[in-house]
Amino acid sequence: MSDNEPENEEIRTDGTGIVAPDNETPTWSERKARKTGLSRLTYEYFERARREDQDLRTESDYVERDVLAFPTWPHETVRNLSIASFFVGMILFLSATMPPHIGPPANPSSTPAIILPDWYLYWSFGLLKLNPLNPELAILGGQKIMADRTYGVLANGVVVGFIAIVPFLNKGSARRPVEQPFWAAVGVAGVVFAMTISLLAVKNLMPMNVDLLFDLTFLLPIVFGTVTYAVLKTMSEGYMYNLNRRYYRLRPPK
Amino acid sequence: MADEFIKGLGILTGSGLAWMVLASWYRTSSFESTKQLIEPLSSGATEGIFNIIGVTLMDAFLWFALLGALTFWVLIPAGHQIMSALQERRNAQ
Numbered sequence: 001m002s003d004n005e006p007e008n009e010e011i012r013t014d015g016t017g018i019v020a021p022d023n024e025t026p027t028w029s030e031r032k033a034r035k036t037g038l039s040r041l042t043y044e045y046f047e048r049a050r051r052e053d054q055d056l057r058t059e060s061d062y063v064e065r066d067v068l069a070f071p072t073w074p075h076e077t078v079r080n081l082s083i084a085s086f087f088v089g090m091i092l093f094l095s096a097t098m099p100p101h102i103g104p105p106a107n108p109s110s111t112p113a114i115i116l117p118d119w120y121l122y123w124s125f126g127l128l129k130l131n132p133l134n135p136e137l138a139i140l141g142g143q144k145i146m147a148d149r150t151y152g153v154l155a156n157g158v159v160v161g162f163i164a165i166v167p168f169l170n171k172g173s174a175r176r177p178v179e180q181p182f183w184a185a186v187g188v189a190g191v192v193f194a195m196t197i198s199l200l201a202v203k204n205l206m207p208m209n210v211d212l213l214f215d216l217t218f219l220l221p222i223v224f225g226t227v228t229y230a231v232l233k234t235m236s237e238g239y240m241y242n243l244n245r246r247y248y249r250l251r252p253p254k
Numbered sequence: 255m256a257d258e259f260i261k262g263l264g265i266l267t268g269s270g271l272a273w274m275v276l277a278s279w280y281r282t283s284s285f286e287s288t289k290q291l292i293e294p295l296s297s298g299a300t301e302g303i304f305n306i307i308g309v310t311l312m313d314a315f316l317w318f319a320l321l322g323a324l325t326f327w328v329l330i331p332a333g334h335q336i337m338s339a340l341q342e343r344r345n346a347q
Binding site for chain 2: 094098099103207
């Protein structure tokens with residue numbers, strides 16, 4: 001803003017004008033007194049960003065690009081800094097307040113009784129413990145066709161293969177789970193199965209019956225998937241009704 | 255509705271974090287235990303005024319987290335539903 005603009009130009013408040021100059025920028029107490037809330041603040045913020053973007057586009061040396069986004073500085077950087085600050089603060093808080101725990105040093109010359117991978121690989125480790133599912137074939141005289149460990153490794157291929165096939169079966173056109181209840185149920189069952197098979201991997205540490213745990217590993221995904229399907233199928237009628245009502249209010253049918 | 259959700263979530267996570275920190279002092283013999291945070295009080299937890307305050311706060315935070323989430327996620331929305339249902343019934347008559 002410069003001082004040589006005409007004095008009689010009205011200040012527009014509909015968002016089309018120039019953003020308030022520095023000497024009109026409200027103080028913190030004035031901002032607080034407005035009490036218009038976060039929605040207003042968000043609106044002003046994005047309106048200002050949009051205005052800056054528009055000013056940039058009208059500059060003579062501006063090169064049009066195919067990028068439609070907010071600039072990295074300050075928008076994205078401020079957002080990312082606040083997120084990073086939160087996690088750094090959480091680490092500092094926990095390390096300052098939790099009691100220190102320094103276990104005995106590991107003995108590199110002996111293998112512990114319980115060995116486990118990192119937690120995010122528990123699902124794969126759990127698939128190695130499917131021994132009761134490995135069928136004993138009568139045609140082979142009660143022999144198993146393959147060793148339990150081979151069976152567990154092949155089970156990994158089945159799970160990974162299913163995950164690889166899903167994008168070809170469903171193109172992901174639904175924007176909300178309620179629009180495709182069946183596939184939402186498949187997703188929920190998969191997430192629950194990832195958790196239960198991970199718990200099966202640490203069955204030595206689980207304070208419950210191992211046989212029950214094994215059964216629940218496969219039953220819980222089915223139960224949760226069925227409940228999800230039932231709930232979403234019930235919701236979908238009302239959802240589509242609301243969608244149609246809003247759509248046709250906007251554009252009445254001919 | 256979104257306001258009530260974030261109030262309940264804020265109470266649950268904030269109060270739950272404070273409970274977790276205190277319970278890691280008073281109800282955890284080892285971080286490798288399968289009953290950490292829910293063990294009986296460790297010995298010496300009731301000796302001295304600061305330990306008594308800590309144990310009291312631990313229980314207070316736990317109940318605040320549970321009851322706060324219950325209030326904002328279940329009781330208040332249910333109350334709104336009941337009020338609007340009563341209003342509709344009154345209007346229908």
